Amino acid sequence: MKTNTLLVKNMVCQRCVMAVETILKTEGINYLKVIFGEIELEQALTEEQKTILQTKLAQIGFELIDNYTSAIIEKIKQLVIKRARNEEEIDSRKTKLSIYIATMLHHEYTYLSSLFSAIEGRTIENYFIEQRIEKAKELLIYDQLTLSQIAFQLDYSSVAHLSTQFKKITGLTPTYFKELGTLKRKALDSI
Known part of the structure; x- marks a missing residue:
């Protein structure tokens, strides 16, 4: 730095x-x-x-x-948000999340993962899933894409996979959430 x-x-x-x-x-x-x-x-x-x-x-x-530790945690969060929202380079999207983060931050992933878990109280993968679900919520509320298109855009293997993770995180099905509207959305920095 x-x-x-x-x-x-x-x-x-x-x-x-x-x-x-x-x-x-x-x-x-x-x-x-x-x-x-x-x-x-x-x-x-x-x-x-x-x-x-x-x-x-x-x-x-x-x-x-x-401090250095806070800086690394913030960098991890930024990278995860970019990946979850598909805002990084197209070539990077095909790389596993762990390799992507380790490469971008020039540290072993095990070190970064342990540090993140110790400070944040959750894993990088959980944070990634939460970010993807927030993006899915945003897309559902905009009502411009089908659930299949949203699953594809967020790199889910299937609509069923997206629906399962969505329900696990929110307690609601994507369809029911869409009916509720914006009531269940969170600001990105509060996740």
Whole structure:
């Protein structure tokens, strides 16, 4: 990690990126780019700038990550969210989740998995399933795709597999959930 790269907890969508960019512009902090969970700065922040940035980020639900363990956990979450939502490169989608994460973070998967479980109290795989189900909920609510299309888009082997996982996580069938609407949706950063 470069000294001029800051990691930000809970940045999981494009609106999050835009909100952070707005804060940086308002505070006159020059940056090269802002992506999910990262701010690449032109130069290191002064202590005063860092304090102001931490305060402004906290006001909108974000947090600067200062320690190495938290940074790794946040990176794992970002990778899992991208994979669950099929937002990574097409070549990466064919790679097993464990290999994908280990390759991207340059650590053994067993180490990453143990660390994630110890800190988060759940496995990476469970977190991945929860993220996929949240995406399925989103697609069901939009009502533009059939259940078969949603299963295909989220790389499920079958509609039955999606339905089984959906019911296990939510307690509802996808069809019943669709009837209920948005009542059961969660924000990505609260999962």
